[in-house]
Amino acid sequence: MKRTLRSSLLRLTKYLSLPHKVKWKVGALDEIAFWDDHIAKYYASTDGVPKDANARFRVDPSAPLQKELADLLTDVRDPVVRLLDVGAGPFSRMGKTLAGHTVELTAVDPLTTAYARLYEKHNVFPPVRPMEGRGEDLRSLFPADHFHLAHANNCLDHGYDPIRSVQQMVEVVRPGGHVYLRHEVNVAQGAGYMGMHQWNFHLDDQGNFTISDKHRSVDMVRLLGPDVTVTSRTEGLFLITVIHKHDQRIN
Numbered sequence: 001m002k003r004t005l006r007s008s009l010l011r012l013t014k015y016l017s018l019p020h021k022v023k024w025k026v027g028a029l030d031e032i033a034f035w036d037d038h039i040a041k042y043y044a045s046t047d048g049v050p051k052d053a054n055a056r057f058r059v060d061p062s063a064p065l066q067k068e069l070a071d072l073l074t075d076v077r078d079p080v081v082r083l084l085d086v087g088a089g090p091f092s093r094m095g096k097t098l099a100g101h102t103v104e105l106t107a108v109d110p111l112t113t114a115y116a117r118l119y120e121k122h123n124v125f126p127p128v129r130p131m132e133g134r135g136e137d138l139r140s141l142f143p144a145d146h147f148h149l150a151h152a153n154n155c156l157d158h159g160y161d162p163i164r165s166v167q168q169m170v171e172v173v174r175p176g177g178h179v180y181l182r183h184e185v186n187v188a189q190g191a192g193y194m195g196m197h198q199w200n201f202h203l204d205d206q207g208n209f210t211i212s213d214k215h216r217s218v219d220m221v222r223l224l225g226p227d228v229t230v231t232s233r234t235e236g237l238f239l240i241t242v243i244h245k246h247d248q249r250i251n
């Protein structure tokens with residue numbers, strides 16, 4: 001689709017009252033175009049190694065797991081750690097190795113077909129290919145209590161029901177495991193509710209992690225209830241929330 005037609009459609013999503021799923025589909029065209037340009041600029045290279053350091057990290061199968069994520073796994077005794085990256089995009093940002101463990105990383109994204117075309121087009125391939133799936137549907141893809149850590153960066157607020165996505169992430173992590181969320185504060189407000197940007201992640205007056213759209217606001221701490229502990233902090237433009245799923249066997 002021509003760039004001008006795509007941007008006109010995208011602008012319309014700001015003003016028309018359409019269901020989230022319709023705006024999501026228009027936004028998806030823009031997301032794919034973004035990655036096409038981004039991969040061409042930062043990932044593609046003539047010798048197979050991207051010049052950009054962030055891109056190099058993402059395509060490196062031996063890149064270490066980020067310290068703040070590794071710190072959530074210090075109690076894990078299992079030799080294999082199961083990690084989930086939700087809304088991973090074409091190249092998961094998560095490190096792929098952790099000292100003392102074998103890392104089993106599963107990446108999930110709803111735009112995998114388009115991303116597969118981009119790998120071929122730019123001749124650059126991720127060490128872990130995302131599988132097709134949405135945050136809202138994780139329980140149809142994975143068993144409950146399965147992952148040691150589920151991570152989502154800058155993506156659940158691009159979905160059509162991030163409240164459900166967070167609940168699904170909590171379900172698929174093991175008791176004692178963690179959900180790690182990193183999203184720009186109030187991204188939908190900032191983007192004028194355009195395309196995929198229909199949801200705001202923020203803290204309410206009591207400092208509770210909250211998800212809102214134009215019509216409602218949900219206190220996620222209350223919604224998730226007493227079986228988890230939710231901690232949030234802001235770092236620059238981003239809200240970082242860590243949800244610890246209690247292990248009911250330990251009292």
Ligand SMILES: C[S@@+](CC[C@H](N)C(=O)[O-])C[C@H]1O[C@@H](n2cnc3c(N)ncnc32)[C@H](O)[C@@H]1O
Binds near residue numbers: 135196
């Ligand atoms: C800005 S990209 C971020 C990708 C990656 N997390 C990163 O940090 O590079 C947003 C991603 O969210 C994905 N996304 C959109 N709707 C989603 C949903 N309902 N569930 C999971 N991911 C979704 C998009 O396909 C896209 O790959």
